Amino acid sequence: MSISGLQLDREQLLEAYRRMRTIRVFEETVREEFEAGRMPGFVHLYAGEEAVAVGVCMHLDDADRIVSTHRGHGHCIAKGVEVPGMMKELHARRDGVCHGKGGSMHIADLDRGMMGANAIVGAGAPLACGAALAAKTLGTGKVGVSFLGDGAANQGAVLESLNLASIWSLPVVFVFENNGYAESTASSWAIAGGEVVRRAEAFAMPGYSVDGTDFFAVFDAMGQAIDRARRGEGPSLIEARTVRFFGHHEGDSQTYRGTNEVESARADRDCLVRFRERVLGAKVLDPAGLDAEDTAITTMVANALAAARAAPPPEPGDLTADVYVSY
Amino acid sequence: MSISGLQLDREQLLEAYRRMRTIRVFEETVREEFEAGRMPGFVHLYAGEEAVAVGVCMHLDDADRIVSTHRGHGHCIAKGVEVPGMMKELHARRDGVCHGKGGSMHIADLDRGMMGANAIVGAGAPLACGAALAAKTLGTGKVGVSFLGDGAANQGAVLESLNLASIWSLPVVFVFENNGYAESTASSWAIAGGEVVRRAEAFAMPGYSVDGTDFFAVFDAMGQAIDRARRGEGPSLIEARTVRFFGHHEGDSQTYRGTNEVESARADRDCLVRFRERVLGAKVLDPAGLDAEDTAITTMVANALAAARAAPPPEPGDLTADVYVSY
Amino acid sequence: MARIRTTRDALNEALHQEMERDPSIVAIGLDIAGGTGSAGEQDAWGGANGVTRGLWRRFGPARVLDTPISETAYLGTAVGAAASGLRPVVELMYNDFIGVCFDQLMNQAAKFRYMFGGKARTPVVVRTAFGAGFRAGAQHSQSLHALFTHVPGLKCVIPSNPYDAKGLLMAAIRDDDPVVFLEHQALYDNKGAVPEEPYAIPFAEASIVREGTDVTVVATGRMVQMAAQAVTRLAADGIECELIDPRTTSPLDTDSILESIESTGRLVVVDEGAPRCGFAADVAALAATEAFGALRAPVQMVTPPHTPVPFAPELEDLYIPDPDRIAAAVHASVRAGR
């Protein structure tokens, strides 16, 4: 039986907080770095959505596998990918976690069970089914998790995967992060029926619609989903309603958002604030402890940034390396 | 408001019967011709499913458009494509309806609003949405109809189309012919939840599950769907449970089917027999009249066959003709 | 005085003018208006690259359709609509996304006319961004024109400057066949003279960017710029290159290429696509089969290596053919000559 988030012990709660806060600090740092023109490429920031990745990944270990989206930094950190290697990757450094060849949109760390950010919307769903199939065939008892945006709910790859996972009873969980938008387009418009969770029923699997800014709600739904998966009963779908604090990507003017939409979300729906209030209210953790974490995380990320800036780029020979295992 | 099939007048009922019987005779003729090795390519026969195509197409005229499947002969005939041109096409003759370049799997007749059989399962769904979009944009009041097999219900193209049609309120009807199998694979297994119609709800459109061997049931459901489409309210989904009298394609040994499955379906679920019983019982049509139709149809198809056999093949220059409008 | 515009604006103008002229043209794509269903501004994006900006305001939601992220459904809808009397112009945000929807182009749009015995017309345009240089990584940087050129029934257009962008897009929209229209990401902000009045540039008419008698250089898209820099430099060294931009890879103006080779005897093909079965190989094969007698040196292909596009700027810059490599290839061609 799954334990509820409220039953987590002190150290686990601290770990959840640590991961969420690390994501937040990481994203804010990346944003500054990108704005200052010191980071190449495109970045899609996860700030505001931390409770989803962490609520899900607190149930997983390195042998469970997740497949991420274009908005992948949070999933990485939640899954245990190390910040220095990530920061170097985003800076296109040779000892980045993908040796500088992936970048933000393709960041991956298979050793941590993180099968990659993915710049093709929806493409991760079948891949997560694959991880689940491997777990099932090899009898490891592990699961696959597919993180998806609301926009991905309309992509054929995803819809087919829901069906396949269901009839093959794959140990996979589809986690839809409904942050209200796919780029500038409202999810309430793009998704017939308005909600992703309706699709669970159509494909004969349990569906959970949870407040994605509430770590405990996500954690509890995921607990049930993962229990089902581990019992061999098949997939589940979680729709986590959440909020994107920044633009779709850095550079997005966001004029399509309502007046004060972001401000009020930041005020009322900040998952970190909510988590803090909850654990402080329940007196499981104390403010000083959390503040100490914050300081440590800020330092850690700042160090990672400094190291990333100073790190060397790939070498010319890397261009043609690692296309194939052998050719 | 739609009229019910039982309200159709004598001539309309006779026309429905004529189309269904024509399909049956056509398919049986094609089967013999194919078995005798006189017809090239692959053929997928529609015998047993006639009431679906005809129940749907009795609502349509030449300016409404249908997109068919690999099992397209029935849809053609139901939509008014002429048998001689079809028979020639299947024989790869130069004056076949596609000049011998399409064949059974790509038979089309745009003048009759038949946008083609399609050898890619599910590919027709977006195309039918396109016909619907054209009707909507040009304000013609016409509709698009996508015929699909049960197997197509799991194809991304189809699932995406359900969503798109719904949110764009396209005047399109998705008609799923659930004949129990996709090739040798049972639809009850391949479709999570067992039924296609559940997906209507997920994509926020009305769904109808009807006995596809009952012309009147199909006709009535289609009546409602098309009314909705013509009122500009959007798409509908019809799942017609039907039966395939022959193999998936000619040559299929069908060992995967249950003992006596086909025999008992032929005995109890023959849509032509059922239609006949119904109209004779209600005394709208008389047996002699129907028999006379049967004879006329048999002769017409035989003539078409003879003409097709005698017709000349394409000419060498046709090989490179009509790739582009201009190049 | 010449009217100077960016490629983006030239494309935008072509769309406006054509949609004004022909009410059967509709525009379809992700965020091509933007803000649909949202609380804030509608028409907020004008497409990921801003090419369709203003269309929604001008032509309204019936003709400018935002879509869910369902490339197969909306591309297929456009194809079906094209076969039913509309002239849809679809935006596929990046050509890399063709992987999720190629069927509707390669098996449907491209083949209708032939399969249906010449009875179908499918005037659909698929506009799509392509090309490397933006540190966008392996899935947003490809140059996939070889795939489109390979498929009989498709046409493939690659403008290299704002003037051509406008004229070729107009031609594509007026064309009665399915056309893939490739817009290089790095050229959107590129400026050049663009007349205000509508004009269409016929397909299969290469543009001779520079005349020369020593070496024929063929390049498309952004590679035209790279090659132009190289040949200017080479001219200073006394090597006169004829730089040809085919502008459409299908149909291809083989005559212009062959005539040039007849006069120069040397060919360098520059292409941003992958080398194997790519467009560079296609032109090299054309020369080897049709202009062999005139060739006086090995054909030189300047392409990226057979690798995905790397993220790191240092690697991506090495990946993309540049003026140095092009000049080196021209030198090699001249040296090897007989």
Place this chain on the structure above:
Amino acid sequence: MARIRTTRDALNEALHQEMERDPSIVAIGLDIAGGTGSAGEQDAWGGANGVTRGLWRRFGPARVLDTPISETAYLGTAVGAAASGLRPVVELMYNDFIGVCFDQLMNQAAKFRYMFGGKARTPVVVRTAFGAGFRAGAQHSQSLHALFTHVPGLKCVIPSNPYDAKGLLMAAIRDDDPVVFLEHQALYDNKGAVPEEPYAIPFAEASIVREGTDVTVVATGRMVQMAAQAVTRLAADGIECELIDPRTTSPLDTDSILESIESTGRLVVVDEGAPRCGFAADVAALAATEAFGALRAPVQMVTPPHTPVPFAPELEDLYIPDPDRIAAAVHASVRAGR
């Protein structure tokens, strides 16, 4: 005495032997068992072409998985599973269906290793039927190996006879990279010697089907048969062709081709794919860039025209390169020689 088997049986044997050897191999595809969920016989089909027959009985439903008609989902699942420790062998019924699922190959499987800095292995094999001749029309008859060869990160294998079919499939399954394995529809019933014991044929090793010094003829798949007929006939006329079957188009054994051209000075490439940016052009380009000095005549490409595959037998037979056209090309090559 040689053990004679069809290509179908050779492939089937390779699958059986490899799955026996390595429990991490799973087979996935439409009706590859057949009858799943039905009232009658299970394992009723063994795939649309009967290649996987018996696997389900031998290895059971956990390793032989029938699928719904969801190519993206099951191909993608195979790719994800390959990156997670299995070695899936997927059947894509016809290569024409790649249009609905190319993304999982071209953007995912092919790029993982590179994008992830060399840390991924994706040992997935996609077996797929291809080729014309069955009057199956434009959507079930294509030869799309150029698409696969074009994409860096994929390997592409095309056996032309039962012996190679078995050995190359074994090699493909043992290979650690994503491999597209193309089975020509018209060759399934083709017979030849096939040893019982397992053996793997290395990639990038062309087979010299016939030695000769006058003209190099390169052909793959069914075209090897067509070319073999042509060269036998030509030998009677005193023209000795060297017939090379590359067996894998990616990686390509360029050395064997180039060496042969060095000795013959003449090249005829026969290919069933479409001509533009196709494999014939690729080999022609190889010659024009790397063997120009040795070439004594224009390269000849023998391919179908730039059209979809027609349904009518009379047209399809004209479409497919045949021994007459190949022989004519060889004659043209010899005549044009210097």
